[in-house]
Amino acid sequence: MDFLDAVLACPETRTPLERADEASLAALRRALEAGRGRRKDGQPIPSFDGAFFAQGRRVVYLVEEGVPNFVLAERVELDGPP
Amino acid sequence: MNDPGAFPRTRLRRNRRDAWSRRLVRENHLSASDLVWPIFVREGVDDETPVAAMPGVSRLTIDRAARAAVEAWSLGIPAVALFPVIDPALKTPDGELATDPDNLVCRAVRAVKRAVPEMGIVCDVALDPFTTHGQDGLVREDYVVNDETVDVLCAQAVVQARAGCDVVAPSDMMDGRIGRIRDALDAAGFAHVRILSYAAKYASAFYGPFRDAVGSKANLGRGDKRTYQMDPANLDEAMREVALDVAEGADMVMVKPGMPYLDVIRRVKDTFGMPTFAYQVSGEYTMMRAASQQGWLDWDRAIVESLVAFRRAGADAVLTYAAVEVARMLAAQPFERT
Numbered sequence: 001m002d003f004l005d006a007v008l009a010c011p012e013t014r015t016p017l018e019r020a021d022e023a024s025l026a027a028l029r030r031a032l033e034a035g036r037g038r039r040k041d042g043q044p045i046p047s048f049d050g051a052f053f054a055q056g057r058r059v060v061y062l063v064e065e066g067v068p069n070f071v072l073a074e075r076v077e078l079d080g081p082p
Numbered sequence: 083m084n085d086p087g088a089f090p091r092t093r094l095r096r097n098r099r100d101a102w103s104r105r106l107v108r109e110n111h112l113s114a115s116d117l118v119w120p121i122f123v124r125e126g127v128d129d130e131t132p133v134a135a136m137p138g139v140s141r142l143t144i145d146r147a148a149r150a151a152v153e154a155w156s157l158g159i160p161a162v163a164l165f166p167v168i169d170p171a172l173k174t175p176d177g178e179l180a181t182d183p184d185n186l187v188c189r190a191v192r193a194v195k196r197a198v199p200e201m202g203i204v205c206d207v208a209l210d211p212f213t214t215h216g217q218d219g220l221v222r223e224d225y226v227v228n229d230e231t232v233d234v235l236c237a238q239a240v241v242q243a244r245a246g247c248d249v250v251a252p253s254d255m256m257d258g259r260i261g262r263i264r265d266a267l268d269a270a271g272f273a274h275v276r277i278l279s280y281a282a283k284y285a286s287a288f289y290g291p292f293r294d295a296v297g298s299k300a301n302l303g304r305g306d307k308r309t310y311q312m313d314p315a316n317l318d319e320a321m322r323e324v325a326l327d328v329a330e331g332a333d334m335v336m337v338k339p340g341m342p343y344l345d346v347i348r349r350v351k352d353t354f355g356m357p358t359f360a361y362q363v364s365g366e367y368t369m370m371r372a373a374s375q376q377g378w379l380d381w382d383r384a385i386v387e388s389l390v391a392f393r394r395a396g397a398d399a400v401l402t403y404a405a406v407e408v409a410r411m412l413a414a415q416p417f418e419r420t
Binding site: 004011064069070 | 153
């Protein structure tokens with residue numbers, strides 16, 4: 001297991017995160033294309049190359065240019081699991 | 083101090099006999115909370131380059147630096163200090179890149195802040211990573227000029243604060259820069275950004291490996307920094323430096339290098355009662371690391387002992403390249419390390 005996977009936690013709930021695998025990343029992209037998610041601060045969702053799921057896969061912390069983004073205001077919130 | 087009494091009723095070895103009593107009477111402690119981890123950051127993607135003169139230390143691309151910061155935070159390290167390795171082709175005599183809001187260090191700050199929003203980020207304020215001559219300030223007629231340099235440092239500090247830096251650390255040793263930077267930060271809306279002043283920074287030979295790491299050694303060439311950094315022989319002058327920086331608004335003060343200057347740390351702490359940091363510089367790190375690689379020192383014990391010595395001397399926190407390693411050691415075996 002990648003070290004990050006072992007130590008990372010949702011900054012809001014402190015519960016473990018789930019790193020998106022290829023299938024769930026593809027599902028996330030489809031969900032976003034379908035307009036099922038928005039960034040918490042209302043800004044456009046940037047391009048991303050990975051993601052961490054939290055809170056029943058309704059909250060997503062994106063990995064942007066190799067860097068996970070755990071700024072609460074910049075997380076993506078979905079209407080349900082992708 | 084209490085009268086230590088007389089032998090044989092008094093035997094100081096009694097308390098040293100067992101680990102439990104040694105722990106109970108230990109006067110100074112080291113924890114991950116006392117450490118700041120300096121990271122060398124370079125351009126590129128998902129890569130790192132070892133620093134030959136500093137075994138175990140690498141220059142990390144921004145993405146790797148951000149992920150490394152996550153690990154450091156998870157180990158209990160409160161803050162990282164970011165040092166940019168600038169492409170030589172981008173260096174200029176006046177180091178204009180230092181005030182570019184999209185320069186390497188500002189991008190690194192933003193990345194680390196995204197990855198670990200709670201972690202403190204420290205950035206040096208000085209021009210040496212950005213100048214072709216490797217000096218910390220502007221050079222006019224072969225002399226590093228003070229006041230004109232301070233103007234640039236103010237702009238550099240504001241740019242770093244705007245990127246998300248929590249602590250600006252002027253390491254340049256120009257006169258009067260702390261007050262000017264404080265005013266500049268406040269005027270730009272960054273009253274909360276702290277200043278860690280490299281208040282007693284000596285013109286030391288122990289910086290050599292660092293200059294290799296950031297690529298400023300070739301730029302500096304045979305030049306030196308003795309017209310602005312302190313004479314290693316001086317202690318009273320260090321007190322005057324610290325007094326000025328405290329008066330100008332420094333939130334924390336630093337002594338650099340560390341281990342050869344423990345007397346300075348102690349006197350600063352006793353005199354001012356300020357949050358006092360020490361920088362275990364590259365030369366100190368490399369000496370212990372190289373000796374360990376030869377089998378002449380026990381690295382784990384030597385590095386922890388050296389850091390405990392900083393604490394004993396009065397340092398509240400220590401910048402050390404071994405921060406992550408030591409934090410791992412302390413997590414695995416927090417009690418009887420030295």
